[in-house]
Amino acid sequence: xxxxPLEYLIVxxxxxxFSGEILTALHDAQEKGIIRVIDMLVIxxxxxxxxxxxxxxELSEEEARPFSFFAGGLLSIFEPDDxxxxxxxxxxxSAAGLLLIEDTWAIPLKKAILNAGAVARAGGLVAQEIVEAxxxxxxxxxxxKQQSAVKATE
Numbered sequence: 001x002x003x004x005p006l007e008y009l010i011v012x013x014x015x016x017x018f019s020g021e022i023l024t025a026l027h028d029a030q031e032k033g034i035i036r037v038i039d040m041l042v043i044x045x046x047x048x049x050x051x052x053x054x055x056x057x058e059l060s061e062e063e064a065r066p067f068s069f070f071a072g073g074l075l076s077i078f079e080p081d082d083x084x085x086x087x088x089x090x091x092x093x094s095a096a097g098l099l100l101i102e103d104t105w106a107i108p109l110k111k112a113i114l115n116a117g118a119v120a121r122a123g124g125l126v127a128q129e130i131v132e133a134x135x136x137x138x139x140x141x142x143x144x145k146q147q148s149a150v151k152a153t154e
Contacts, residue, residue: 001135001138001139001142002107002110002111002114002135003102003107003110003131003134003135003138004036004102004103004104004105004106004107004110005102005103005106005110006038006100006101006102006103006130006131006134007100007101007103008098008099008100008101009097009098009099009100009101010086010089010096010097010098010099011096011097011099012089012090012094012095012096013094013095013096014091014093014094015093015094020066023066023067027069030069033104033105034103034104034105035101035102035103035104035105036073036101036102036104037070037073037074037099037100037101037102038074038075038077038100038101038102038134039074039075039076039077039078039099039100040055040056040067040070040074040097040098040099040100041053041054041055041078041082041083041097041098042054042055042056042059042063042095042096042097042098043083043086043087043090043095043096043097043098044094044095045087045090045091045092045093045094045095046092046093047092047093048092049092051083051084051087053078053083053087055074055076056070056074075134075137075138075141077100077130077134077137078098078100082098083098086098
């Protein structure tokens, strides 16, 4: 399996004011196959600086509703260090979405580079080891789904 380039995106809101317009644009880009959101966390920092990180499955039904188009498609990639680093940049009384996005539009280009015998290195902020770990996790998940489908037909 070939992954497109990966990028981290932090979308922060002072005062925890969130706009659904961003989610609409994110959903549209994913639906068009331009990107794929691989992981997402909601990070909240209260007025005293206490930090809480939540995966979508940990949000209340009302809080999770705008994110429903991600349901079932996210991997749990982020580590506590990712939350700590993100929160350190956030002011008190704010919230942020921490996303790991794959640029799926670039997969054909990456495949062409590899087929030509060239080397495609991870760019941006995501290390090659992380790309390889995510590729392995996605492949394992696909194999597990295929195995489940085979068992279901038996």
